[in-house]
Amino acid sequence: MKVLPRSFFARDALDVAPDLLQKIVEAGRCEGRIVEVEAYRGREDPGSHGFRGPTPRTEVMFGPPGHLYVYFTYGMHWCANVVCGRDGECSAVLLRAAAPVAGLELMRSRRPAARRDRDLCSGPAKLCQALAIDGVLDGIDVCAADSPVRFLDDGVAPPDDPGCSTRIGLSAGADLPWRFTVADDPNLSRS
DNA sequence: ACCGGGATGTTCT
DNA sequence: GAACATCCCGGTG
Numbered sequence: 673m674k675v676l677p678r679s680f681f682a683r684d685a686l687d688v689a690p691d692l693l694q695k696i697v698e699a700g701r702c703e704g705r706i707v708e709v710e711a712y713r714g715r716e717d718p719g720s721h722g723f724r725g726p727t728p729r730t731e732v733m734f735g736p737p738g739h740l741y742v743y744f745t746y747g748m749h750w751c752a753n754v755v756c757g758r759d760g761e762c763s764a765v766l767l768r769a770a771a772p773v774a775g776l777e778l779m780r781s782r783r784p785a786a787r788r789d790r791d792l793c794s795g796p797a798k799l800c801q802a803l804a805i806d807g808v809l810d811g812i813d814v815c816a817a818d819s820p821v822r823f824l825d826d827g828v829a830p831p832d833d834p835g836c837s838t839r840i841g842l843s844a845g846a847d848l849p850w851r852f853t854v855a856d857d858p859n860l861s862r863s
Numbered sequence: 864a865c866c867g868g869g870a871t872g873t874t875c876t
Numbered sequence: 877g878a879a880c881a882t883c884c885c886g887g888t889g
Binding site: 798 | 879880883885
């Protein structure tokens, strides 16, 4: 189990996203295996929060890679991205779903609405709720050894042929096929 | 199974 | 004032 280095994230989000599949995300004393992500590329991507340039909310996305961009949406949900690319660019990968791996009792207590374990992390806001990720963690460096959110490689390779489809929940940029999945995994946000 | 609507508040126009 | 990278619940079939 080694922490993914900054060089892993210092690439185009479209390259990082599929490589992140099957990696472990660790936070809130729980672990999940990433099975669904989406790539966002700021200035050329109408679906990105950074499309119209930096704002107080999105400034982290324009900073150096390996930091967490956490945003609040629909009045009640948190969603988490990892910033990719180079400092000054705007690219990130949204964590959309994971397979629960460790700390399942804690996840269940944080997600009382989940009827089955496959519902614990099967969506970007569910994942954050299960792993206790919220705005307090916005901007943290996930490459630091003592980071409260870490990405780990335990030797499981990403899929040779990941699922690829359009991103979910967007109006602008909805046509771009920048969603990547572990095909047919039961923990996906949808098929 | 599928679908429709409500919750709830920050952000940007 | 509208939009929002969502989720949950209660309806119907």
